[in-house]
Amino acid sequence: MIQFINVSKKYNRTYALREINLRIEPGEFLYIVGPSGAGKSTLIKLLYRQIRPTSGLIRINKFNLTKMKNRNVPYLRRELGVVFQDFKLLPRLTTYENVAYAMEVTEKRPTIIRNRVMDVLNLVGLASKSRRFPDELSGGEQQRVAIARAIVNRPKIVIADEPTGNLDPQTSAEIINIFENVNRQGTSVIMATHNSEMVNQRPHRLIEVVQGQIVRDENKGAYHHAAIYR
């Protein structure tokens, strides 16, 4: 379970987030929507402890992120899967090695890693490209590698920051399919996105952030990005 209690984040003198209260139950699929600069990415960064809140309390399962020491951050991140708009793959590692790396850091046995990585690559449809390097893959394929890496440790929560931001509509749909499959297996998915078409076609719980505050929290809510902010 994820809990935000009165969380604010200030950069210099500007509030990126103000007094956020949010509770996400296990197994939920949550969209975070809002215009650019609204605070979506800040919210996501707080979740994987890239940044600390200026005030308030954040809890993810057994972890208290507000009080967490830097040396414990890796252990939190092993329980999360994080996917980014720019994929963030290790350029010198192959598809297989990129996915395996997330398991290797947890010191799992080589045989366990081999089996699980191949399973996950099959799941995202990239088993045949396991020896390719990231720059030999298309954008959609790179994003699928990133998702494979995010789910390989069977995390309870997957966080995605604009995962379809760089992809065409068809590839975006394939990516969302994968996320929904992951969610069906009981993993919470939290996704920050601009993509109103996708949000409306695949409705899930939706929170809308505007100027650092949650202005809407709806189950199967719709989002009309262009209509409101034109």
Next chain:
Amino acid sequence: MRLFTVKRHIKDSFRSLKRNGWMSVASVSAVTVTLLLLGIFLALVLNVNKLSSEIENDVHVRVLIDRGTTKSQKQHLKTELKELKDVATVQYSSKTNELKKVVGHYGSSFQMFSGDDNPLNDVFIVSTTEPEKTITVTQQARKLKYVTIASYGGTQAKQLFKVMHTIRQWATGFTILLLFVAVFLISNTIRITILSRRDEIGIMRLVGATNAYIRWPFFLEGAWTGLLGSILPIIALDFGYSWLYRITAVQLTSFGYSLAEPRYFLFVLNLLMIIVGVLIGAVGALISMRRFLKV
């Protein structure tokens, strides 16, 4: 750390070295050039040191004994000399023995002074614990009974000590300076290769790698870079020095000196270069990546 994690780190470090391509070549070359310079200079300095101490140790105090001194008086003088501060050894050389040396150096024409015609004195050759103490020991020896003259080569020896002292100081200074340059050059090159990989380190952190886990392959890669970089300088220095030793051997031995014997000397020098290369490579990598490991 588990054994398979250790294997993984070693494998990762080699893989990274290979996939970094030209960056690895650049790092290894920097280490090669720096270690070559360091090696040449070290060989030079160590030999200058060796030769200078050999020359210095050649300086002894010669205590000429009064003619007509009896055996027991000589024994008394020997004991007195031994008891002087900073005296290491006292060796007796009879006037016959001294003449032999003269004949050996200047030719058989001096043989005519043999027997009762020998104008030389019996001598005590006194060596001191440190070459610089020769002067004070000479002054003290002059005051003793049965001593005709005590000498050490006068102003020439004084000048020699001064020159040797200066050479040693400069050589030590240069070695330290060069060592700093080596550290600076090698760690700077490694810093550049790591700088180009700061994003990678960030991603490793994002997927839950601890700092220690991230550090190991970089640390090992730095060490391999140092090790690979030391191969060429070692080969060059070993061949070069052995050649130099051979061609200078004849001339130097005729003066009673020699360069350091290659087998042991090169072993120490090679070991030193490997240690410097590996240590600077590994530690340089750790220092360079430190700031990228903050959350």
